[in-house]
Amino acid sequence: MNLKDKLKLFTQKKRGLLATNCYNMETLHGVLKAASDLNEPLILQLTQSSIEYMGLETAVSLCRSGLKQYGVEGWLHLDHGGSIQLIQSCLDAGFDSVMIDASELPFKENIRITSEAVKIAEHYGAHVEAELGFVAKLGQTHINKGFTQPEEAKIFTEATGIDSLAIAIGTAHGFYKEEPHLDLELLSNIAALTPATLVLHGGSGVPSRQLQAAISRGICKVNLATEIKNIFMSSLKKTLSLNEEIDLRKEFPVATEQVTSLVKEKLIAVKNQPD
Template identity: 60%
Template sequence: MKTINLKDKLKQMQQQRSALLATNFYNYETLCGIMEAASAMKQPVILQLTRSSIEYMGMAVAVNMAKTALEQYNVEGWLHLDHSDSYELVAQCLEAGFDSVMIDASEKPLEENIAITRKVVALAAKYNANVEAELGYVAKLGQSTEITGFTEPEEARYFVAQTGVNALAVAIGSAHGFYKKAPELDIERLKEIHRLTDVALVLHGGSGIPAASLRESINNGICKINLATEIKNIFIRTLDKCLSAKEEIDLRKLFPPAIKAVSDLVTEKLEIVK
């Protein structure tokens, strides 16, 4: 269920100094955990799929699961393609009914990033879909977190003007995956990016960032926070405990505690962003 276009919702949240939680799901069970939390709290959510999740579940199954779940749980939500590495995948997802897509060309030279993002923006306009891009270095799983490549405010202004993108994921000190120590977000940099651009600002790598830092980022322009690693981790760790505790093979008895663990986690995060 969605009441307004995601582009408008993100700007509304930014003006209100609140944020949407963008949650990746990987199967029926993680999706249920997310939905139970959002429904109980009456909070909107963005459901995210990556290329690997789409390939694992199948496009039609994944999309239908997400849309059916939003209706069944009566939750305001949108379906978003996370970290697409190609124009072709973006096109497939828009045709399949995604509300929002991310094209991630952040590791390419600036002008190349601009060119592909502009192309995606033009395509998405035909579907009235939201487009997110990334500028700067936000370490992905397996990449070094020692490398720095923060988003430059003036470069962000130029990028937004050249592409017409709706949302921008910024590099201000977060990283994908778990942190060895609590990250320190560059809030002054975020403030300047927010001052120079008129787009929804996105924080990737939301897993493991302290609540106070998340709230401070929201107060200074972030209106979409991604959550993925912690969802996978809590689901698998809880399932592993259940498997170790007793000799049980009935999936219908093993999965519910893991679903509840995901629900509890998402509830905690929704309390922070609302």
Template identity: 35%
Template sequence: MPLIPTAHILRSAEDGGFAAGSFNVILLEHAQAILAGAEQAKAPVILQISENAVRYQGGLAPIAAAVREQAVRSQAPAALHLDHATRFDLIREAADCGFASVMYDGSTLPWAENVRSTAEVTAWCHERGILVEAELGEIGGKDGAHTPGVRTDPAEAAAFVAETGVDALAVAVGSSHAMTVREAALDLPLIAELHAAVPVPLVLHGSSGVPDGTLAAAVAAGMRKVNIATHLNRLFTDAVRASLAADPALVDPRRWLAPARDAVAAEVARLLAVLGAEGRQ
């Protein structure tokens, strides 16, 4: 199936009251698993490649081409998204590679500089039909929107969107990146306030640490895009460890990568149901 715009998925999520699952791709097996899970759930999905993954792969174009080809061969409606980009040259390359959306991360900058740089990126992307997600939380803070204890102020969020023209906003409501245990407590009343105050879809980063029930409640309160990476990586790694422990003589990577891919596919399908996206294809 041809790639579809991220904007289309987010519009459907807002209209349907569900959240789009946005899952990180590091290896080709991640893309295959995410698409297989979306097919099982009959749900749209966002495949996102982060600046860190680009650094690991040694460049964006090869991994982007591989992911795009997998998506075209899949029956799942899928969009391609650049995650946590801080470099404008990488955003330009993503445009050349056919990405439908980018997340520009200026959250560690002072307010005025974040607004200025985000507005510039947004104007450039909009000229090319690319959706822009941005992040706001701790103003000028080291870890941006996901410093523990930081919360996004609804009035500041609305002002930021108005001044930058962004299409989606990642907000700080209690989650944190790279959590390996699912025990984060989200500020659900704040999510509802932000949903009422901000005229663009809300995005939850650091969702790996959020329990199922809280994820569902966040969606009900107005969250429309949910990013998940570490949780799937942990399941992937657990499956690899189990395969190698069961047969120490294994040398063919296909024998231990296939179970890991299957584990992630099953979890993607399950999470899409938690987010209310199942059957929304």
């Protein structure tokens, strides 16, 4: 099943589809082991920085071979694509889905750039995600600078033809200094006006009960990145501090196992509904 149809199906069922970023072979295998053990589908996400780190062809090959190796139903997605050029390169490389992020530009300019990405993706049969509203990125203040407004979401979706829309309802990328509180009423109003699949960025650190409540009100795709990096590096640092082992093949698997445990918890959370 292609990603567009999967997201539509899961939205109808009021269950989430987890989208996890991966940064190297170890984090990739960690998330895929979790999905394989639970027999759950998964979206693998790569950012521009991860693509630059691994190389586009290498990154795509790793993800594709990993999905096959672990027997996971999954899709490859560009997360926060900042240019049409990157969108084109990823589509040429075989990505199933791309995100064009012009959310920090004026509304009309966001529509223009997003519409261009949609037209390009049509030739590949690819899924397109965009963002509307302010979801703080790493290094930016978490203070609300503009939640997504329902009427604007409707206009934006109709004008661009996007498949999925990342919305701002109270999350942020990176760590939270205190528990976030999602505006669920706003989410319901957005869901009522736009046919696009709704996406929650900044899923790291959001309690399971809030994730489940958001999914029950229209969120389908849930992004997870920061917690994966954090648990891998924290575990690795701890392990290395306890010995003088230099064989990475012995040390990395411990951190990879922690990624698997984390992602299993998240997969269960986005699948289940609140009591």
